[in-house]
Structures are given as structure tokens and as C-alpha cells.
Amino acid sequence: MAQSGLATLGFGRDVFEPEHDAFRETMRRFIQREVEPNVRRWEEEGFFPADLFRKAGEAGVLCAGIPAEYGGMGGDVRHHIVMNEELAYSPLAAALEGSLSIDFSSYAILNDGTEEQRREWLPRFARGETIAEIALSEPGAGSDAGAIKTSARRDGGDYIINGQKSWITNGPILTMALVVCRTKTEGDTDGYSMFLVPTDTPGVTIRETDLMMKSCGGVAEMFLEDVRIPAGNLLGGVEGNGLRSALKLIGLGRVMMASKAIAACEAALEITRDYVHTRRAFGQAIDQFQNTQFKLASISTEIAAGRALADQSIRRYAEGRLSVADGARAKLFCTEVEGRVMDECLQLHGGAGFTNEYPISKMYLLARAHRIYGGTSEIMRDIIYRSM
Numbered sequence: 001m002a003q004s005g006l007a008t009l010g011f012g013r014d015v016f017e018p019e020h021d022a023f024r025e026t027m028r029r030f031i032q033r034e035v036e037p038n039v040r041r042w043e044e045e046g047f048f049p050a051d052l053f054r055k056a057g058e059a060g061v062l063c064a065g066i067p068a069e070y071g072g073m074g075g076d077v078r079h080h081i082v083m084n085e086e087l088a089y090s091p092l093a094a095a096l097e098g099s100l101s102i103d104f105s106s107y108a109i110l111n112d113g114t115e116e117q118r119r120e121w122l123p124r125f126a127r128g129e130t131i132a133e134i135a136l137s138e139p140g141a142g143s144d145a146g147a148i149k150t151s152a153r154r155d156g157g158d159y160i161i162n163g164q165k166s167w168i169t170n171g172p173i174l175t176m177a178l179v180v181c182r183t184k185t186e187g188d189t190d191g192y193s194m195f196l197v198p199t200d201t202p203g204v205t206i207r208e209t210d211l212m213m214k215s216c217g218g219v220a221e222m223f224l225e226d227v228r229i230p231a232g233n234l235l236g237g238v239e240g241n242g243l244r245s246a247l248k249l250i251g252l253g254r255v256m257m258a259s260k261a262i263a264a265c266e267a268a269l270e271i272t273r274d275y276v277h278t279r280r281a282f283g284q285a286i287d288q289f290q291n292t293q294f295k296l297a298s299i300s301t302e303i304a305a306g307r308a309l310a311d312q313s314i315r316r317y318a319e320g321r322l323s324v325a326d327g328a329r330a331k332l333f334c335t336e337v338e339g340r341v342m343d344e345c346l347q348l349h350g351g352a353g354f355t356n357e358y359p360i361s362k363m364y365l366l367a368r369a370h371r372i373y374g375g376t377s378e379i380m381r382d383i384i385y386r387s388m
Contacts, residue, residue: 015311020078023064027086030059031093039092047218048096050131050173056100057128063106070110071123077107077252078318084256088263091271091359094366099170099218104249105132105178108194112236112245121176121196132176134194135165135222136246148243150224152181152195159195159234161203161227171220172208174199178235179224180242194235194242203227213365253374254327255317258334259310261370265303265341268363269296272345275358279350292348299341306337325387332380335370342367 016024034055042048056062064079066072073079080103087093087100106125109117124130141147150163161181168177177197184191199206205223235245273296276287286292313330316322342364346353353360371377 013307013311015314016078016082019075020082023061023073023075023079024082024086026059027061027083028089030056030061031086031090034059035096036090036092039095043095047172048099050175052100053102053128053131055128057126062100062128063103063122063126065103066106066110066122066126070118071126072106076318078314080252081256081259081314084260085263088260089267091267091363094264094267094359095362102132102170104134104253105176107249107252108134108178108235108245109196111248112194112241114237116232117196117235130175131170131173132178132196133169133171133174134246134249135168135177135179135197137167138164139166139221148180148182148192150179150181152183152193154231155228157231158228159231161195161197161224161229163224165222165224166209166219168220168222170218171206171222172218174206174220177222179222180246183239183242190240192243193239194245195229196233196235197224197227197229201227201229213362213369250374251322251324251327252317254331254380255310255313255322257370257374258306258313258330261334261338261367262303262306262310264363264367265299265306265338268342268345268360269299269303271359272296272299272348275352276348279352286348295344295348299344302337302341306334310334323387325384328375328380328383331374332377332384335367336377338367338370 034052038048053062060073061083063071064073064075064083065077066074068074080101083101083103087096102125106122109121113121121130121132125132136148138148138150141149150161150165152159152161161179163181165177165179168174176199179195179197180192181195182191183193197204199222203225204227205225206220207223208218208220211219235242273287276292276296277285279286287296309330313322313326316326342360346360346364349358349360352358353364355361
């Protein structure tokens with residue numbers, strides 16, 4: 001087994017194989033070449049260009065976990081984890097906040113789509129030609145997916161969709177959404193279906209969400225008014241699988257979020273350690289004060305505990321034996337650790353940490369969002385308690 005992660009901090013890992021580490025190096029080079037030099041400009045412009053997806057496709061970092069026959073690298077879900085970890089390890093690239101990954105939508109089609117849908121769409125995803133995301137949440141239906149109101153009704157050879165979706169990653173440059181709709185009466189657990197909806201379809205309106213955090217990644221709302229799509233765009237060609245398809249990916253999302261949170265912590269500890277070594281006060285570097293040393297030691301210990309739990313979850317998910325509750329535990333613990341670590345690291349930067357000149361300020365804001373994305377910490381606790 002190969003090691004990965006920030007070796008300078010001593011966090012050895014055995015959850016990845018050599019092919020994952022090779023992919024990590026490819027992803028790291030892509031970030032250094034195509035992302036880091038441009039992030040500041042993209043932030044000023046409000047979003048990164050769609051062309052970044054095509055460059056990522058050319059570099060072979062999109063849909064790495066998709067079989068080669070559909071345009072991917074033939075890897076597994078751990079490639080998806082590696083991609084997001086590398087974005088988190090880079091304080092600059094972290095501003096994309098996972099926007100470069102479209103694996104969720106590709107996995108939905110791979111797992112539950114028809115063969116025709118796989119062959120039509122997956123190669124486009126892998127080349128970066130189509131930017132797709134799953135549209136599940138609504139203003140009144142976040143963690144409570146059963147409250148979805150967006151509906152789709154059959155009309156001859158088409159479906160007509162009406163409703164509203166929110167918190168859609170890459171909304172400003174999205175070209176297709178996998179929209180979860182109600183296709184049966186309320187209360188029917190099999191009453192949800194997923195539809196492939198190109199965003200240039202008449203009746204689709206996209207509005208960017210004004211977030212607390214300004215970065216070059218973004219989310220948007222989608223409004224669907226009498227949107228007519230062909231029945232062939234029903235995922236899998238059968239009604240009733242939409243919510244199950246989305247929920248299967250939520251487990252992966254929670255594992256990814258846990259691992260990404262700890263990767264961000266590792267990066268924050270490294271830059272904070274460097275900062276306190278060079279920043280001087282009262283005639284000495286501030287890492288010579290015992291308070292600083294104890295805080296860094298405590299941070300390192302929390303990160304080590306979080307990394308152990310995250311890697312255990314990665315392994316179990318890859319082996320198909322991660323329970324819903326275990327995924328919730330990993331997401332809960334690791335994102336809560338991230339919040340504490342970022343708070344301490346920002347504090348050790350002093351006033352400098354409260355400026356955009358230092359990356360810890362952006363990392364601090366990102367960490368706050370992670371306790372909400374993919375299910376709030378409160379929802380994670382509820383899932384865990386119900387499993388006890």
C-alpha cells in the first residue's frame with residue numbers, strides 16, 4: 001500500500017493503492033498549472049470559466065472512477081476522494097469548493113441509467129463538454145428529501161416538469177441537471193424519478209445564489225416552468241428510482257466531505273505552523289511560546305483522529321460495507337474537527353488571519369459551510385441516534 005497525504009506532518013495512510021497516488025500526482029500538477037495561477041482573477045470575476053472543465057478532461061482528471069468504455073479512467077470511488085482531497089490541500093484551489101468534480105452525476109447515470117444514456121452522456125462528462133449536477137434540494141426540502149414538491153407528469157412521449165431546485169453546484173455554468181421530481185402521489189416512497197434536463201431547455205431559469213462566502217465556485221437556484229423533455233431523458237427509463245439513486249450517492253458525499261475536511265485541516269496546520277515560525281512578537285518567533293506549541297499539538301492530535309475515522313470510512317465504502325450511520329459519524333466528526341481547527345489556526349494568525357491576504361480566512365469560511373453541506377451536523381446526529 002502506498003502512502004499519501006501531507007507526509008511532512010507525519011500522517012501516513014494505507015487506504016489508497018499506487019494507482020490512486022499516481023492519480024493524485026496528476027491532479028496536483030493540474031491544480032498547480034491550471035488553477036492556482038488563476039484563482040485570484042476568477043474570484044474577482046465571480047466564477048471560474050467553463051473551459052476549465054475541458055482542460056480537466058484533456059488532463060484525464062474528470063470521471064476517473066468511470067469505466068474506460070464510457071470515457072473514464074476505469075478507476076473507483078477512491079479516485080473521486082483523491083480529486084477532492086487535492087482541491088482541499090491547496091489553499092488556493094479550495095476556493096473551487098469541489099466544483100470541478102462531476103462524479104456524482106456520472107455515477108448516477110453509470111449506476112442507474114440505461115445503456116443508451118451511459119454511452120451518450122458519460123463520455124461528454126469525461127471530456128468536460130457537459131457540466132452536470134444532481135438537483136435534489138429545494139427551498140423547503142433540504143435534508144428532508146421526502147418534502148420534494150417539484151413534479152413531473154407524463155404527456156404523450158414527453159414529461160412536463162414544474163418546480164424549483166436550490167443549492168446546485170456550478171449553477172452559473174451548468175449545462176445539464178439531473179432533476180429529482182415527484183412522479184406519484186405524495187406519501188408514496190417510490191414516487192420520485194430523476195430526469196436529465198439540459199439547462200437550455202425552454203422554461204428553465206438559473207439564478208445564482210448570493211452566498212456569504214465570495215469565491216470562484218458558486219451555487220444557484222433552478223426554476224422549471226412547464227419544462228418539456230422527452231421520455232428518453234427519464235433516468236433508467238423507469239419511474240420510481242430517482243430518490244433511491246440520489247440517496248445512494250449521499251453516502252459517498254459524506255465520506256468525501258469527511259476526508260476533504262481533514263485534508264483542509266492538514267493544509268491549515270501546515271500553513272499555520274509556517275506562519276508562527278516566521279511571525280515574531282516580544283523578540284521571538286511566536287512558535288517559541290508554550291501556548292502556541294500546545295495548541296499546534298492539540299490540533300495535530302485532532303487531525304490524526306479525524307484522518308483515522310475518514311480513512312476507515314473510505315475503506316468501508318470502497319468495499320461496500322459502510323453503514324448509513326457510520327457515514328454520518330464520519331461526516332459529523334470530521335467537519336466539526338475542521339471547524340475547531342480552522343478557528344484555532346485563524347486565531348494563531350492574529351489580525352492577519354482576518355484578511356483575504358492570507359488563505360486561512362477563506363479556509364475558515366469554507367469550513368463553516370461544511371457543517372451544513374451534505375446534511376447538517378444536527379441531521380447527522382439524528383441519523384446516528386436512530387441507529388443506536
